Amino acid sequence: MQMKVMVPIKRVVDPYAKVRPLADGSAVDTTGAKFEINPFDEIAVEEAVRLKEKGIATEIVVVSIGKSESEEQLRKALAIGADRAILLETDMVTDSSVIAECLKQIVSTEQPALILMGKQATDDDANQAGQMLAAKLGWPIATFAAKVEVNGTNVSVTRETDTGEQVVELVTPAIITTDLRLNEPRYVALPGIIKARSKPLIRQAVTTESSSKVNMTHVELPPSRPVGRKVGNVAELAAAIKERGVL
Amino acid sequence: MSKLLFIAFYESDLSAAPGFAKALGIDYDTFLAPSVPSDVFAKELAKIATGYSYIASPSSMKSKDALPYLAGLLDTPMVTDVISVVSPTTFKRPIYAGSMIATVETIGNPVVITFRPNGFEKGLPVSASTVTLEFTEASNVKVVSESNRGTGRPDLGSAKIVVSGGRPLKEAATFESVIGGFADSLGAAVGATRAAVDSGIAPNELQVGQTGKVVVPDLYIAAGISGSTQHMAGIKDSKVIVAINTDANAPIFEMADLGLVGDLYTVLPELQTELKS
Numbered sequence: 001m002q003m004k005v006m007v008p009i010k011r012v013v014d015p016y017a018k019v020r021p022l023a024d025g026s027a028v029d030t031t032g033a034k035f036e037i038n039p040f041d042e043i044a045v046e047e048a049v050r051l052k053e054k055g056i057a058t059e060i061v062v063v064s065i066g067k068s069e070s071e072e073q074l075r076k077a078l079a080i081g082a083d084r085a086i087l088l089e090t091d092m093v094t095d096s097s098v099i100a101e102c103l104k105q106i107v108s109t110e111q112p113a114l115i116l117m118g119k120q121a122t123d124d125d126a127n128q129a130g131q132m133l134a135a136k137l138g139w140p141i142a143t144f145a146a147k148v149e150v151n152g153t154n155v156s157v158t159r160e161t162d163t164g165e166q167v168v169e170l171v172t173p174a175i176i177t178t179d180l181r182l183n184e185p186r187y188v189a190l191p192g193i194i195k196a197r198s199k200p201l202i203r204q205a206v207t208t209e210s211s212s213k214v215n216m217t218h219v220e221l222p223p224s225r226p227v228g229r230k231v232g233n234v235a236e237l238a239a240a241i242k243e244r245g246v247l
Numbered sequence: 248m249s250k251l252l253f254i255a256f257y258e259s260d261l262s263a264a265p266g267f268a269k270a271l272g273i274d275y276d277t278f279l280a281p282s283v284p285s286d287v288f289a290k291e292l293a294k295i296a297t298g299y300s301y302i303a304s305p306s307s308m309k310s311k312d313a314l315p316y317l318a319g320l321l322d323t324p325m326v327t328d329v330i331s332v333v334s335p336t337t338f339k340r341p342i343y344a345g346s347m348i349a350t351v352e353t354i355g356n357p358v359v360i361t362f363r364p365n366g367f368e369k370g371l372p373v374s375a376s377t378v379t380l381e382f383t384e385a386s387n388v389k390v391v392s393e394s395n396r397g398t399g400r401p402d403l404g405s406a407k408i409v410v411s412g413g414r415p416l417k418e419a420a421t422f423e424s425v426i427g428g429f430a431d432s433l434g435a436a437v438g439a440t441r442a443a444v445d446s447g448i449a450p451n452e453l454q455v456g457q458t459g460k461v462v463v464p465d466l467y468i469a470a471g472i473s474g475s476t477q478h479m480a481g482i483k484d485s486k487v488i489v490a491i492n493t494d495a496n497a498p499i500f501e502m503a504d505l506g507l508v509g510d511l512y513t514v515l516p517e518l519q520t521e522l523k524s
Binding site: 013015016018019020021028040095096097100119120122123124125126127128129130131132133134135136139140141142143144146156160161162163164165166167168169170171179180181210212213214215216217218219220221222225226228229230231233234235236237238239240241242244246247 | 257284285286289307308309311312313314315316317318319320322323324325326327328337341342343344345346347348349350351352353354355386387388389390391392393394395396397407408433441444445450451452457458465466476477483486487488489495500502503504505506507508509514517518521522524
């Protein structure tokens with residue numbers, strides 16, 4: 001049985017790097033920043049590759065929408081084990097609804113049985129694209145996946161919830177958004193990255209007519225907290241807590 | 248007519264309704280969402296949604312699961328984690344794990360919103376009318392089982408005091424007795440770092456931070472937590488942050504109001520006694 005898995009990935013600023021707004025507050029200053037695959041998307045790539053290693057997935061297509069430089073992240077996904085890559089090239093900054101429209105366009109030609117993607121990107125923290133894509137495709141979705149088991153056209157997903165866990169079953173074609181506990185992505189050594197250079201990567205233009213409905217107009221730093229103090233011992237700490245009246 | 252449809256996924260969400268409607272400067276109806284898969288919820292809500300200019304709910308995993316699906320069906324703007332309303336079409340929200348605040352403009356109606364309640368007034372809904380809906384749509388998601396690990400402790404999101412632990416607790420039993428025991432002595436909720444959750448020391452629903460829960464207690468006690476950006480994103484609106492860590496250079500001390508360099512295993516029992524005295 002054929003099972004094509006599509007994994008959309010986003011190029012984001014290294015989540016461990018310190019970033020600031022540009023001086024005029026018009027955007028985030030990414031000068032000199034290191035970029036990575038959005039960590040949740042990397043978990044999605046890893047899960048797809050594990051499905052292929054188990055003989056369940058037959059082909060993995062990674063997709064990114066963004067600047068030409070996103071090739072770097074697609075190459076890394078290929079190195080992790082994806083088979084081929086599609087880059088929808090655009091310099092526009094788009095909201096999640098446009099991303100969902102673009103992905104829908106790719107789904108119509110690629111016809112994957114399963115879409116695995118991160119629950120949110122660590123730059124805009126929106127947590128929307130997967131659900132919007134499911135709505136537009138009319139496909140079943142399981143968000144915040146902590147465990148995925150595929151059995152033919154049935155997919156069982158353990159989801160994280162506000163109070164614990166929920167197990168749901170989906171029939172493919174379906175969408176799953178990944179949470180942190182799904183897996184720990186493998187480390188890819190240099191030979192793997194070099195080898196991945198020969199895997200196919202095609203560039204396409206964005207054809208969707210839809211435009212962003214949410215636009216960022218300003219970025220600022222949050223108000224900073226007042227400087228705190230260190231206390232010398234437990235008695236002092238207890239006294240200071242009582243003094244604040246927060247017990 | 249401009250009106251808000253306030254969606255409560257939990258009873259406790261309701262107290263956030265009047266404050267948020269006031270920030271928008273409009274009337275509101277409330278809808279208490281039944282426990283159904285997000286596709287069914289969104290399909291039913293879509294039938295009445297266009298009668299409203301805003302559809303909003305406090306941020307939770309449930310609202311973040313279902314509301315983007317609704318926005319996708321309606322092809323309408325959605326803003327996640329709103330912290331303030333600047334104008335009817337302008338909102339502020341945290342980005343990059345709360346290290347920056349973005350101002351966003353929306354185009355079109357209804358605007359779908361999840362918001363952080365702590366930025367808005369609290370109070371019980373009084374005059375709002377309640378919307379009822381019959382759920383007839385079939386889901387293409389089958390719920391097999393559900394576990395709610397009720398702990399009998401206060402809810403993390405609304406607790407006045409939160410005590411959190413990190414990876415130094417090493418194992419689940421130690422975490423429960425040391426952090427849980429100390430929290431119980433104060434009637435506090437228990438939280439954990441991503442590292443503690445990832446290593447199986449604490450259950451996932453206790454995770455506090457960028458990708459976990461955002462807490463806004465009067466008192467946040469962080470024991471054995473270094474203070475990553477991801478964790479701080481979830482606690483920085485707490486009134487008083489207390490850090491206890493053996494590493495004097497841990498980044499948590501930069502944001503803590505009160506810091507004590509020391510071993511949590513000795514500090515917490517002593518602090519428990521001192522606070523009770």
